[in-house]
Amino acid sequence: MSASQSAVRSRAEAVKVSRTFDWLIMFTLFFVILGGYHVHFMLVAGDWDFWSDWKDRRLWVTVLPIMGITFPAAVQAILWWRYRIPFGATLSVLGLLFGEWVNRYFNFWGWTYFPINFVFPSQLVPGAIVLDVVLLVSGSMQLTAVIGGLGFGLLFYPGNWPVMAPLHLPVEYNGMMMTLADLSGYHYVRTGMPEYIRMVEKGTLRTFGKDVAPVSAFFSGFVSIIVYFLWHFFGRWFGSTAFTKGS
Amino acid sequence: MKLIKDGIAKLSFVALLVTVTAAMFYAPTASAHGEKSQAAFMRMRTIHWYDLNWSKDIVPVNDTMTVTGKFHVFAGWPETVAKPEISFLNIGIPGPVFIRAGSWIGGQLVPRSVTLELGETYEFKVLLKARRPGDWHVHSMMNVKDGGPIIGPGKWVTITGSMSQFTNPITTLTGQTIDLENWNLGNIYFWHAFWYAFGIAYIAYWARKPVFVPRLIACEAGKHDTLISAMDKKVGIGFMVATLAIVAVTMESTNAQYPITTPLQAGLLRGMKPIEMPARTVAVKVDSATYRVPGRAMQMTLTVTNNGDSSVRLGEFMTASVRFLDPAVHEDDTGYPDDLLAEEGLTVSDNSPLAPGQTRTMEVTASDAAWEVYRLADLIYDPDSRFAGLLFFTDEAGNRQMVTIDAPLIPSFI
Ligand SMILES: [Cu+2]
Numbered sequence: 001m002s003a004s005q006s007a008v009r010s011r012a013e014a015v016k017v018s019r020t021f022d023w024l025i026m027f028t029l030f031f032v033i034l035g036g037y038h039v040h041f042m043l044v045a046g047d048w049d050f051w052s053d054w055k056d057r058r059l060w061v062t063v064l065p066i067m068g069i070t071f072p073a074a075v076q077a078i079l080w081w082r083y084r085i086p087f088g089a090t091l092s093v094l095g096l097l098f099g100e101w102v103n104r105y106f107n108f109w110g111w112t113y114f115p116i117n118f119v120f121p122s123q124l125v126p127g128a129i130v131l132d133v134v135l136l137v138s139g140s141m142q143l144t145a146v147i148g149g150l151g152f153g154l155l156f157y158p159g160n161w162p163v164m165a166p167l168h169l170p171v172e173y174n175g176m177m178m179t180l181a182d183l184s185g186y187h188y189v190r191t192g193m194p195e196y197i198r199m200v201e202k203g204t205l206r207t208f209g210k211d212v213a214p215v216s217a218f219f220s221g222f223v224s225i226i227v228y229f230l231w232h233f234f235g236r237w238f239g240s241t242a243f244t245k246g247s
Numbered sequence: 248m249k250l251i252k253d254g255i256a257k258l259s260f261v262a263l264l265v266t267v268t269a270a271m272f273y274a275p276t277a278s279a280h281g282e283k284s285q286a287a288f289m290r291m292r293t294i295h296w297y298d299l300n301w302s303k304d305i306v307p308v309n310d311t312m313t314v315t316g317k318f319h320v321f322a323g324w325p326e327t328v329a330k331p332e333i334s335f336l337n338i339g340i341p342g343p344v345f346i347r348a349g350s351w352i353g354g355q356l357v358p359r360s361v362t363l364e365l366g367e368t369y370e371f372k373v374l375l376k377a378r379r380p381g382d383w384h385v386h387s388m389m390n391v392k393d394g395g396p397i398i399g400p401g402k403w404v405t406i407t408g409s410m411s412q413f414t415n416p417i418t419t420l421t422g423q424t425i426d427l428e429n430w431n432l433g434n435i436y437f438w439h440a441f442w443y444a445f446g447i448a449y450i451a452y453w454a455r456k457p458v459f460v461p462r463l464i465a466c467e468a469g470k471h472d473t474l475i476s477a478m479d480k481k482v483g484i485g486f487m488v489a490t491l492a493i494v495a496v497t498m499e500s501t502n503a504q505y506p507i508t509t510p511l512q513a514g515l516l517r518g519m520k521p522i523e524m525p526a527r528t529v530a531v532k533v534d535s536a537t538y539r540v541p542g543r544a545m546q547m548t549l550t551v552t553n554n555g556d557s558s559v560r561l562g563e564f565m566t567a568s569v570r571f572l573d574p575a576v577h578e579d580d581t582g583y584p585d586d587l588l589a590e591e592g593l594t595v596s597d598n599s600p601l602a603p604g605q606t607r608t609m610e611v612t613a614s615d616a617a618w619e620v621y622r623l624a625d626l627i628y629d630p631d632s633r634f635a636g637l638l639f640f641t642d643e644a645g646n647r648q649m650v651t652i653d654a655p656l657i658p659s660f661i
Binding site: 015017018019021022025026053055056057082083084085086087090091093094097101112113114115116117120121123125126128129130132133134136137139155158159161162163165166167168169170171172173174175176177178179180181182183184186187188189190191194195196198200201212 | 333334335337338339340341342343344345346347348349356358359360378379388390392396410415417418419420421423425427428429430431432434435438439442443445446447449450453454457458459460461462463465466471474475479480483484486487490491493494495497498500501502504505507508509510511512513515
């Protein structure tokens, strides 16, 4: 068979082959992103995402979007600039959440018996949708970074609040006040994690009084913008075909 | 050549799968069996756990038991270990097989980290509620920031019954009674499923017709702009508006449903109340101490002075949770773990009652296989070859008095 000869003979067949490619690529991409993103997230956001008694109004709100926007930015860069596909961020986040849920359900609950209501992952989908749509509509990397990045940071806390609020009900326990999330952390013994490791409500944003979460969210959004740029260029570089030219 | 290529392709696929799955297999460490691997000087010169009591050997699910006792924070705390300024009273169990229903130091609840003072002795209590059936080794445990975990003695406790019967009812300050074991679970699953489906719907819109091949071809031909239609943008905006609306509405409805919430609570607890120890009436001076490697025995020459008004006898030497007893003076009836108890491990050259005002020099030998089993003998390879421990003297009325000792140790290899 000569190289110039097409492998497909009809339009229907071309579509079929193209579809097969889609599934293959989508499947591989999903799991490759999942693997990389999940490892990255465990290393940099680890405990803040593992335990509900770490999910405070300062560091959780600040750290997670900043560390979470990395892979979505890079994958967007590849899918958008090479294919004009506007779901890079959503695909990344769904990959991460899939990996996290498998890990939390089978290891944290199935193997070590921590209740799921103590070890469920954080929600990132709303921010990812906004990131994707801003890129789709504007077609601009700068605008996506600024509006999308800020949105990614700002949507994190409200996007998670419906599942977090019930864990922040106050309890009086043997003469001390704590939230249900604190109580989970106290009840469900983590031998390897003494209480002092927990980084809760620490930081210098105290001057804003009661409204710490919005301030943290804005701060997180601003840093997310910078991180977006950085990882977008990683993605561009990674997705370039400069080194395979001529094939 | 093709064979090699195929081989590489296969291998890299396997490598990929391994990487992907590796991350999913991360599980928080559940084991608490570091006790023997911890450096001997850590166990001898930091925190001494004594008068321990495990209230039960067998506990049905939902029943409680306590681990109580005292711990002495050693005044000769090693330089190489951070001082216990930020410490946490933990419990050494393999994950949440029990829940920690309460823990107290000197009567104060300690769900958070505390400051401990060197040289003081504290009373502690940990209340455990059985959750998962099995045989579990239950250790007392203190975590010291920058110093690591200091594990006390462990005892086997059996939990019977079924974990499915376990409940953890809690009444909140807003008046609701909930089961913390599964509270909020439906809500968590619902919202995670909802947003996952929402994300899939967004991707499905783009994947309804061939995705990668035609788009790549068009992009390579420079026709990027033809790939996004006005309709596509409208749908995208629709998804974004829906996202923002859902987030805003659920935020509002959540606040309406839970008007009272509090932030996570944290912070160091200071001022733990130590036990008011009665004035020490027995003074001990360590003249010399030798560890005989072949005999697995430690020999000490002690000069003991009784300044009290009742005669005393040396009943016990305890170090790193291993207790050496002279059965003629003291027998253990608390059910202390066998492997840590040398019931006849202590021999004293002259252990007749030491009358008030008297001073005597005695040869004390503490010998047991535990020196090897618990790797206490490794002490002789430490950079600072010292040993430390507690001596317990028993008076005529049966009261026990604790005296700490801390001295250099010379190994003897013959
Ligand atoms: Cu053990």
